[in-house]
Amino acid sequence: MVTKQVMPINLDLAPEVDRLLLELGVGPFVRETVTSPIGRNDAWAGVTENGRDVFVKRLTGRAGDTQGRLRRLLDFEKYAADASFDNVHWPQFIGSDEENFIVVFERIDDAVNGATLMVDETFTLEHAHQVGRAIGHLHSTPPAATVDLDDTTPGFPPVGLLEGIPLSMFLRSSAGEIEAWRLLQNDPELIAAVRRLRDAEAQAPKVPSHCDLRVDQLLIGPEGLFLTDWEEFRLADPARDVGAFAGEWIYRSVLDLVTNRGDDAFLDTEFTHDLVLRRGVDKMRRLLPLVHEFWRAYREVRPEVDDGLAVRATAFAGWHLLDRLIAGALSSARLSAIQRAAAGVGRAALVNPEKFATTLGFGGDR
Structure with a gap:
């Protein structure tokens, strides 16, 4: 995944991150591999001691807002597990710590952020076509009766x-x-x-909608297009x-x-x-x-x-x-x-x- 990086937040100050990775069976981060992608939340990306390449995000902000964003993100995972998509991909969800607002995903290798493609003028008509089909599929796929989405x-x-x-x-x-x-x-x-x-x-x-769609939420790589950051997902x-x-x-x-x-x-x-x-x-x-x-x-x-x-x-x-x-x-x-x-x-x-x-x-x- 190609994106802007900053020095990672000291994991010694966030012991709950490695603790969750251990609980999920992927092992703690190998510290020298860890970077922090720039964003509104705390984030770490790197390789764990078990060899898993993961992306960890800790949602930040006002308590009520953070709880809502985490709930909608987890709602998407429930929705996606029951849905049948032809053309929508998203990073594999590994697990979460709801008390500390932490979520863990498989990191997408060799992918380029859509914002990078935009700035480099390499975002093509084919990329736009992929996004259009993905959003069309999302909007056309109602949730299962057992999945209660935020409306x-x-x-x-x-x-x-x-x-x-x-x-x-x-x-x-x-x-x-x-x-x-x-x-x-x-x-x-x-x-x-x-x-x-x-x-x-x-x-x-109202249909299942991303509700925070920006080009920097798109990852494009050899496996195709991935939509990320489902914190605002809902019926809309x-x-x-x-x-x-x-x-x-x-x-x-x-x-x-x-x-x-x-x-x-x-x-x-x-x-x-x-x-x-x-x-x-x-x-x-x-x-x-x-x-x-x-x-x-x-x-x-x-x-x-x-x-x-x-x-x-x-x-x-x-x-x-x-x-x-x-x-x-x-x-x-x-x-x-x-x-x-x-x-x-x-x-x-x-x-x-x-x-x-x-x-x-x-x-x-x-």
């Missing part, structure tokens, strides 16, 4: 926070975060669009996953406005307003075929969808960019021009999803 609606987009953030949140926010929330809260048309999306989502059919509007994939590529196209990726001729060109607009169209046109191929593959697997799916997915794609705005502002003193540009594109898709659905290729059955 609560995910918290984002947060209508309440668009009206005002609590004092406790304000006090721990960066200046960039406060600026981002102010930008959203002072936009009544945007807030109305979020309300419409939430109302439409409440009426939508399928438009969330479809929109998230599209949103990833729209966001990438905006980030590329200030790069020369795919157009070396612009290296020494002065940026004017007209040029920025033209580059925006060109960058999006270059990446949208990946969204089109995802959708085509998705509909091959799941030809029957509800009438509003395309419009809701487009609105969720728009929200995805605004969510990235908030996440990117966490450690910022102020919003950058590129962050504001991404927010503007996201707003346009969220406020006018009917118009943008055709641009994303969601207008037809294929």
